[in-house]
Structure formats: structure tokens, C-alpha cells
Amino acid sequence: TRTLTVLGIESSCDDTGAALVRHVPGQPGDVLANVVAGQTDLHAAFGGVVPEIAARAHAEKLDLVVEEALARSGLTLRDLDAIAVTAGPGLIGGVLSGVMLAKGLCAATGLPLVGVNHLAGHALTPRLTDGLTFPYLMLLVSGGHCQFLRVDGPEAFTRLGGTIDDAPGEAFDKTAKLLGLPQPGGPSVEAEAKQGDPKRFAFPRPLLDRPGCDLSFSGLKTALMRARDALVADKGGLTRQDRADLCAGFQAAVADTLAEKARRALALCPDITAFAVAGGVAANATLRSRLTQVAGNIPFIAPPLALCTDNAAMIAWAGIERFRAGHTDDMTLSARPRWPL
Ligand code: KG4
Ligand code: ZN
Numbered sequence: 001t002r003t004l005t006v007l008g009i010e011s012s013c014d015d016t017g018a019a020l021v022r023h024v025p026g027q028p029g030d031v032l033a034n035v036v037a038g039q040t041d042l043h044a045a046f047g048g049v050v051p052e053i054a055a056r057a058h059a060e061k062l063d064l065v066v067e068e069a070l071a072r073s074g075l076t077l078r079d080l081d082a083i084a085v086t087a088g089p090g091l092i093g094g095v096l097s098g099v100m101l102a103k104g105l106c107a108a109t110g111l112p113l114v115g116v117n118h119l120a121g122h123a124l125t126p127r128l129t130d131g132l133t134f135p136y137l138m139l140l141v142s143g144g145h146c147q148f149l150r151v152d153g154p155e156a157f158t159r160l161g162g163t164i165d166d167a168p169g170e171a172f173d174k175t176a177k178l179l180g181l182p183q184p185g186g187p188s189v190e191a192e193a194k195q196g197d198p199k200r201f202a203f204p205r206p207l208l209d210r211p212g213c214d215l216s217f218s219g220l221k222t223a224l225m226r227a228r229d230a231l232v233a234d235k236g237g238l239t240r241q242d243r244a245d246l247c248a249g250f251q252a253a254v255a256d257t258l259a260e261k262a263r264r265a266l267a268l269c270p271d272i273t274a275f276a277v278a279g280g281v282a283a284n285a286t287l288r289s290r291l292t293q294v295a296g297n298i299p300f301i302a303p304p305l306a307l308c309t310d311n312a313a314m315i316a317w318a319g320i321e322r323f324r325a326g327h328t329d330d331m332t333l334s335a336r337p338r339w340p341l
Pocket of ligand 2: 118142309310
């Protein structure tokens with residue numbers, strides 16, 4: 001029932017983040033500072049995130065982003081009520097660095113420590129930005145995750161379905177790689193698709209024939225590779241138009257599949273207040289418009305992109321929710337590479 005100000009720390013993948021969030025009861029959260037240091041350039045030459053490089057970069061940058069977040073907000077550690085940190089799931093080297101920094105800061109200041117599940121951070125973001133009330137439906141779509149969650153409380157999540165292989169962001173990234181487009185693949189494939197004909201290539205809509213909300217994207221990747229190889233065998237290479245049509249066909253297949261599974265997930269939750277998305281792929285305009293359609297009369301909520309992709313403000317927020325529920329952690333808090341909701 002009192003105002004809380006919390007520092008959040010995030011280092012579970014390839015973004016090092018620190019943020020300060022203030023919460024006045026009865027209102028959405030107020031992001032006072034949200035600092036993210038990305039590592040895309042460090043991993044670019046390797047075609048994916050290299051865990052060892054990620055861990056070193058986190059260890060180097062963590063205290064700097066915390067200082068920067070405090071400086072931008074004009075606050076000091078004395079102004080805080082708690083420190084929240086991602087304790088998993090993720091690449092263990094980075095998660096460990098974040099947890100150790102948070103423990104050190106808590107030991108030095110006496111502030112309560114709150115361990116946060118990274119996925120809970122994503123899933124609770126629409127409460128930070130829009131003050132959503134429970135229950136709501138969340139579609140988390142990123143480079144590493146794809147799942148439908150029914151959210152009934154700050155620590156009450158029901159997984160309705162998810163990918164059985166690749167995440168959609170991963171599929172966008174692999175598509176870009178196959179077609180020689182720059183990484184991250186999502187934005188470049190989306191840009192190419194604007195000039196393309198989504199109907200020229202009939203890509204599969206995996207698992208639509210099966211009941212439930214599970215998804216699969218690896219077959220789509222194979223179909224795309226075959227279509228590309230057939231064009232190359234036929235004409236010796238791809239034209240600009242071929243590339244655009246392949247991107248448009250791929251994007252339409254992803255959007256169709258997610259839209260149909262969203263329709264089923266919505267049907268399983270007739271009592272929800274809203275349908276929300278989070279994760280980097282939620283930036284995709286084609287996907288957004290399809291999901292808005294499927295939501296119909298139910299409000300469709302897409303947080304601003306900076307809070308959809310990996311960030312520490314969502315961790316601070318999830319920490320506030322856990323802290324208000326009376327949960328804190330002690331110095332035995334461990335870093336967990338796997339931690340299902
Ligand atoms: O949430 P995020 O920043 O990081 C994690 O994966 O946790 O998501 C990054 C993913 C990448 O795979 C990227 O290609 C994808 O989100 N992405 C997009 C778009 N922008 C980013 N995918 C489709 N369309 C976009 N406009
Ligand atoms: Zn994430």
C-alpha cells in the first residue's frame with residue numbers, strides 16, 4: 001500500500017540491463033530509467049549468441065549500467081526499497097553475474113533481494129505499462145521463447161501451449177541468414193516482405209491440423225530452404241523479387257499460424273480482461289494486425305518495443321509484484337539455467 005522504488009537487473013541473454021521503476025499503488029508503473037547495453041556487434045561474426053562472450057560482456061558492463069540507471073533517474077541506492085534480479089532461465093554465466101551483483105548490493109545496503117523469473121518479467125509487462133488486471137492472456141514471442149500464458153496473478157501462470165521446436169524469432173533470424181539478409185533477421189525479413197507476394201510460395205502452416213495451442217516452426221525453415229534451393233538450381237540465383245516473395249510467404253505463414261493458435265487460446269479463456277503480447281517478434285506489424293483481428297472485442301495490448309524486448313524495467317516491475325506479495329529471497333538465491341514458469 002506504499003509507494004515502492006526498485007532497481008532491476010537483467011543479464012540472462014545478450015542484453016545487459018539496469019532499470020529503476022517506481023510504483024504508486026493503484027497506478028501502472030513509472031519507468032524512471034531503463035538502460036540496456038546490447039551485445040549484437042560482439043556476436044555478429046558468429047551467427048548467434050556465444051555464451052562465453054556474453055558472460056564476459058555482462059561481467060564487464062553490469063556495474064556500469066547500474067550506475068548509469070541511477071545517474072539518469074537522479075536516485076541513489078538509499079532511495080530504493082528493494083533490488084530485483086533475473087535469477088533465470090537463461091545463459092548461466094550472465095545470470096550468475098547479475099545475481100552476484102544484486103547480492104553484493106543487498107549485502108552492502110541491507111536492501112531486500114528479490115529473485116525474478118525472466119519469463120514472468122515479460123508476462124507481467126502489460127501491468128507495468130497499462131495497468132492490466134488479472135486474468136489476461138499473454139503471447140510471448142521472441143528469439144528464444146514462444147508460449148501462450150494465462151496470467152491469473154503475479155505468480156500464477158498457466159501455459160496453454162508453445163513451440164515444440166524453434167522460437168519464431170529464431171526462424172526469422174535463420175530465414176534472413178538463408179537469404180543473405182542482415183541480422184537480427186526479424187526487421188530485415190519484414191522490410192523485404194513489404195515488396196513481396198505472400199501467395200507465390202505455399203509454405204506450411206504447421207500443427208494447424210492438431211488440436212491445442214502448440215506450435216512448430218522448424219518445418220517452415222526447411223520448406224523455405226527447399227524453395228530457395230529450387231530457385232537457385234533453376235536460375236542460378238535469387239532475384240530481388242524472389243527474395244521479397246520468400247520473405248512475404250514466410251512471414252504470412254508465421255502470422256497465420258500464430259493467429260490461429262491465438263484464436264484457440266482465446267477460446268480457452270472466456271473470462272480474460274485483455275490479450276497482450278511481449279517479446280521482440282511482437283514488433284512485427286503483420287503479426288500485430290492479425291492478432292488485433294483475432295482479439296475482436298477483447299482489448300489487444302502491445303507494450304512499447306523497448307519494454308517488449310529484453311530489458312530490466314520488466315524485472316524491476318516483476319520484483320515489485322513479488323515484493324508486494326510478501327516474497328523476498330536470501331543470500332542462498334541461486335542462478336537457474338532452466339526455470340519453467
Ligand atoms: O525479445 P528479444 O529482443 O530477445 C529475445 O529473444 O529474448 O527478441 C529478439 C528477436 C529476434 O529473433 C528478432 O529477429 C526478432 O525478435 N524480431 C522480429 C522483429 N523485430 C525483432 N521478428 C519479426 N519481425 C520484427 N519486426
Ligand atoms: Zn526475453
